[in-house]
Amino acid sequence: SQTIHQWPATLVQPVGSPLSLECTVEGTSNPNLYWYRQAAGRGLQLLFYSVGIGQISSEVPQNLSASRPQDRQFILSSKKLLLSDSGFYLCAWSAGGASNQPQHFGDGTRLSIL
Amino acid sequence: GDSVTQMEGPVTLSEEAFLTINCTYTATGYPSLFWYVQYPGEGLQLLLKATKADDKGSNKGFEATYRKETTSFHLEKGSVQVSDSAVYFCALSLSGGYQKVTFGTGTKLQVIP
Numbered sequence: 375s376q377t378i379h380q381w382p383a384t385l386v387q388p389v390g391s392p393l394s395l396e397c398t399v400e401g402t403s404n405p406n407l408y409w410y411r412q413a414a415g416r417g418l419q420l421l422f423y424s425v426g427i428g429q430i431s432s433e434v435p436q437n438l439s440a441s442r443p444q445d446r447q448f449i450l451s452s453k454k455l456l457l458s459d460s461g462f463y464l465c466a467w468s469a470g471g472a473s474n475q476p477q478h479f480g481d482g483t484r485l486s487i488l
Numbered sequence: 489g490d491s492v493t494q495m496e497g498p499v500t501l502s503e504e505a506f507l508t509i510n511c512t513y514t515a516t517g518y519p520s521l522f523w524y525v526q527y528p529g530e531g532l533q534l535l536l537k538a539t540k541a542d543d544k545g546s547n548k549g550f551e552a553t554y555r556k557e558t559t560s561f562h563l564e565k566g567s568v569q570v571s572d573s574a575v576y577f578c579a580l581s582l583s584g585g586y587q588k589v590t591f592g593t594g595t596k597l598q599v600i601p
Contacts (some may be wrong), residue, residue, distance in 0.1 A: 380531075406587055417577070417593035418532075464531050468587045474520040474539040476581075477589055479531035 380480030443455030511578035
């Protein structure tokens with residue numbers, strides 16, 4: 375069966391520090407991968423998606439970036455964090471192809487910027 | 489553009505009460521529809537889905553019917569439990585190179601004993 379792992383679970387970082395969140399998927403090949411941010415009490419905002427290795431599309435301009443160095447690895451990064459980057463970050467995967475395939479989410483990373 | 493509108497929360501119900509969470513959508517084309525549930529401090533889990541008009545998705549006592557004529561996908565459960573307390577997200581998906589999913593803002597459900 376497929377599983378998705380996301381870490382760390384929680385992170386407290388000072389303003390201006392770098393960020394690296396990692397997500398890996400097991401049990402499937404060539405998944406579509408996604409990074410979302412969920413602000414407190416709000417819905418999900420799609421940040422990045424990837425349909426293959428090295429293929430990254432950004433939905434929202436910001437100081438974050440994403441990379442996909444391997445088929446089932448998706449990394450969210452920042453060189454200098456802002457206070458507004460605080461939130462709950464979720465990685466997800468879906469099988470490529472038809473729209474009737476659901477997305478499967480990791481357990482999330484709660485990021486607090488001080 | 490595509491959008492999903494959910495009823496505002498929080499919704500507070502007593503245990504064994506009937507639940508309805510309204511969801512309507514606008515979309516170009518023929519979307520698939522989903523309900524996800526998020527328990528405190530966790531990621532989203534797929535609750536149920538429907539991929540074409542008049543399909544009924546069901547899981548764990550929850551049901552939702554894809555109504556194309558009213559562009560709705562309301563979530564229902566006949567008898568809620570305290571363990572159903574969570575945030576519920578309605579979502580639609582349209583294919584287009586990748587699976588673009590549009591989420592509603594979520595409805596928080598609190599069930600009290």
